Amino acid sequence: MTKNEYRELVEFLGPKFDKIDQRFEAVDRRFDAVEDRLTRVEVLGEEDRDRTGILAEALVSLDRKVEALGDRMSAEFLAVRGEMAVGLEAVRGEMAEGFSAVRGEMAEGFSAVRGEMAEGFSAVRGEVAEGFDRIGTRVTRLEGSQA
DSSP, X not given: OOHHHXXXXXXXXXXXXXXXXXXXXXXXXXXXXXHHHHHHHHHHHHHHHHHHHHHHHHHHHHHHHHHHHHHHHHHHHHHHHHHHHHHHXXXXXXXXXXXXXXXXXXXXXXXXXXXXXXHHHHHHHHHHHHHHHHHHHHHHHHHHHHO
């Protein structure tokens, strides 16, 4: 190959190699962009994993608190039920005593009223009997004065 042919070849291939170099540079830029994107995705993924871990810990903590609150509320409800049962039993006892006392007072009152009514009826009977006796005596006197 002569110098001229070599020069022509270089002049011919030079622009071609320049274009190939430009294409490689464009591919390199694309690879760099993809690599940057992958790096950002990895960073974001790591941040998401960290946030997910924090959220999971918070949920576990919240679950424990809710469970503890539920346990305390159950205990409180059981205590209130117990207090209510004791209170209701005391009220039942007081009501039974009150009803018994009222029944006793009513029985005494009815007995007293019966006695008073019996005495009243006995007195009325006596007065009616006396009245009939007086009428009978007057009738007898009237009959004797007419005879």
